[in-house]
Amino acid sequence: MPKMKTHSGAKKRFRLTKTGKVKRAKAYKNHILNKKSTKRKRGLRKGGYADVTNEAAVKLMLPYK
Numbered sequence: 001m002p003k004m005k006t007h008s009g010a011k012k013r014f015r016l017t018k019t020g021k022v023k024r025a026k027a028y029k030n031h032i033l034n035k036k037s038t039k040r041k042r043g044l045r046k047g048g049y050a051d052v053t054n055e056a057a058v059k060l061m062l063p064y065k
Helices: 008-013 038-045 052-061
Strands: 014-016 022-024
Touching: 008 014, 008 052, 014 052, 022 052
Parallel strands: none
Antiparallel strands: 014 022
16 A cells, blocks of 8 residues: 655644644734734744644545654
8 A cells, every 4th residue: 555645735734642632823924024922922932733633634634653
């Protein structure tokens, strides 16, 4: 059976933790930052976890992680 390909976009956006959760970065931190408050931008620096409903789909895209 051939090897499965890793989804290129997913490998740049997600990391798997040791317990199997999917880590991700927060959205809305790329541009148009002058109208966002400092407090809001600081909160966007922190990572988050993918929702449980999306976890299975992400793990399929990252077969060897």
